[in-house]
Amino acid sequence: MMLLRRELKIMLRSPAGAIQSLMFAVLVIALFPLAITPDPSQLEPLGVGLIWVVTLLACLLAADKSLLSDYADGSLEQMVLSDYPLWWVCLVKSIAHWVSCGLPLLLMAPLLAAMLAMPSERVVWLMASLILGSPILSLFCTLGAMLTVGLNQSSALLPILIAPFLVPTLILGTQWATTGGEAFYGYMLAALLCLSLVTLPFAMAVVAKIAVSR
Amino acid sequence: MLQIESLSCFRQDRHLFKDLNAKVLPGQALQIVGENGSGKTTLFKILAGLFEEYEGRVITSDAAQVLYLGHRYGVNDQLTPIENLKFLLQLNENQLAPDALEAALVRFQLRAELDEPCASLSEGQKKRVALARLILTSARIWLLDEAFSALDAPGRAVLSEVCQAHMACGGILIFSSHQAIPEFASAAQLRLEAGS
Numbered sequence: 386m387m388l389l390r391r392e393l394k395i396m397l398r399s400p401a402g403a404i405q406s407l408m409f410a411v412l413v414i415a416l417f418p419l420a421i422t423p424d425p426s427q428l429e430p431l432g433v434g435l436i437w438v439v440t441l442l443a444c445l446l447a448a449d450k451s452l453l454s455d456y457a458d459g460s461l462e463q464m465v466l467s468d469y470p471l472w473w474v475c476l477v478k479s480i481a482h483w484v485s486c487g488l489p490l491l492l493m494a495p496l497l498a499a500m501l502a503m504p505s506e507r508v509v510w511l512m513a514s515l516i517l518g519s520p521i522l523s524l525f526c527t528l529g530a531m532l533t534v535g536l537n538q539s540s541a542l543l544p545i546l547i548a549p550f551l552v553p554t555l556i557l558g559t560q561w562a563t564t565g566g567e568a569f570y571g572y573m574l575a576a577l578l579c580l581s582l583v584t585l586p587f588a589m590a591v592v593a594k595i596a597v598s599r
Numbered sequence: 600m601l602q603i604e605s606l607s608c609f610r611q612d613r614h615l616f617k618d619l620n621a622k623v624l625p626g627q628a629l630q631i632v633g634e635n636g637s638g639k640t641t642l643f644k645i646l647a648g649l650f651e652e653y654e655g656r657v658i659t660s661d662a663a664q665v666l667y668l669g670h671r672y673g674v675n676d677q678l679t680p681i682e683n684l685k686f687l688l689q690l691n692e693n694q695l696a697p698d699a700l701e702a703a704l705v706r707f708q709l710r711a712e713l714d715e716p717c718a719s720l721s722e723g724q725k726k727r728v729a730l731a732r733l734i735l736t737s738a739r740i741w742l743l744d745e746a747f748s749a750l751d752a753p754g755r756a757v758l759s760e761v762c763q764a765h766m767a768c769g770g771i772l773i774f775s776s777h778q779a780i781p782e783f784a785s786a787a788q789l790r791l792e793a794g795s
Binding site: 387391394395398399454455457458459460462463464465466467468469594597598 | 644652667670671674675682686691716
C-alpha cells in the first residue's frame with residue numbers, strides 16, 4: 386500500500402501529466418464536430434469509436450511520464466532492490482497510470498459522449514466497455530514504458546511498439562458498446578482483462594530488471 | 600562477509616574488468632579505485648544484484664542485507680525529505696520510529712528544508728536525504744558509489760562518522776571515491792584497470 390500511496394502523492398503534487406492527457410481527449414472530441422460536421426445523425430455512429438481511440442491515445446501519451454522520473458532519479462533501482470515483489474511494484478505502476486489517465490477519462494466519458502450526440506443507452510455500454518477496457522490499456526502502456534525507459538528516443542519508440550497490442554482491446558471494446566452489449570464481446574473483454582492482469586505484471590517485472598541493469 | 604571470486608565482466612564487447620578477487624570481513628572497508636569508465640559503477644551494480652551478466656562468483660554471508668547508493672540515489676523531487684526518507688527505508692524495513700527520521704535528517708544538517716518538496720533542494724542536499732538512510736538502515740553491507748562527492752566538508756565528516764560507526768558494529772563498507780578520504784586511508788583497495 387505504501388508504494389501506491391507514494392504514487393498518488395506524487396501525482397497529486399504534479400497533476401500536469403494527468404491534466405494533459407485529459408485536455409487532449411476533451412480537445413479532440415470538441416474539435417471533431419467543428420471540423421467534420423455538427424449534424425447529430427452523422428456524429429452519432431462515430432461516437433463510440435472516437436472516444437475509444439482518444440482514450441487509447443491519451444493512455445499512450447501518459448505512459449512513460451512517472452516511470453521516466455523514477456528511472457532518472459534512481460527510485461526504480463531502489464524499488465527493484467526492495468523487499469517488495471517486483472511484480473507488485475509493476476502492478477502499482479499500472480494502477481497509478483490508470484488512476485491518472487484511465488479514471489479521469491472514464492469519468493469524463495459521459496460529457497464527451499454528449500458532445501458527440503450519443504444516445505443515453507449507448508453511453509451506458511460505452512462506460513461499461515471503458516471500465517473493462519481502460520485497465521488493459523494501462524497495463525500494456527506501463528509494460529511499454531518499462532521496455533523503453535532508459536533508451537534513446539524512448540517516447541518515439543513506445544507507441545510503435547505497444548499500439549499493436551492495444552488493438553484487440555480497442556476492437557472488443559468498441560464492438561461491445563456499438564452492438565449494445567452483445568455478450569460475446571463483453572466476455573472476451575473481461576477475459577482479456579483477467580489474462581493481462583495475471584500475466585503482464587510478471588512480464589513487467591522481467592523487463593524492469595533489464596531496465597535497471599542498463 | 601562479502602567475497603568476490605575471479606569476477607570478470609564484458610560490456611559492449613570489451614573486458615571491463617577481469618579476474619577480480621577480494622574478501623571483506625565484518626568491520627572492514629574496501630575502496631574501489633579506478634579511472635572514469637573503468638567499470639566501478641558496473642561492479643557496484645553486480646554486487647548489489649542489479650547487473651547479472653558476469654563471470655565468477657559474488658558470495659555474501661546469508662541474510663546479510665545490502666544497501667546500494669549509486670549516482671542516482673532515489674530522491675523524488677515532488678516529495679519532501681521526510682517522505683523520501685520514509686519511502687526509501689520502508690522498501691526494506693518494517694518498523695520505523697517517526698522521530699528517528701527527522702533526527703537522521705537533522706544529523707545531515709537538513710532542518711529548515713524538512714517540509715519542502717525536494718525540487719527546491721540543491722544537489723548536495725538531495726544527496727544528504729539519501730545518505731540519512733544510512734543512519735537508520737539495518738543493512739549490513741553498504742555499497743556507496745561516489746557517496747562522498749557533491750558533499751561539503753561538514754557533510755563528508757558526518758558521512759565518515761556514520762560509516763565508521765557502521766564498521767564498528769561489524770558492518771561492511773564498500774565505497775568508491777576520487778578524493779582521498781583520510782578516515783579510510785587504511786582501507787583495503789581494489790583497483791580496476793582501464794579496459795583491455
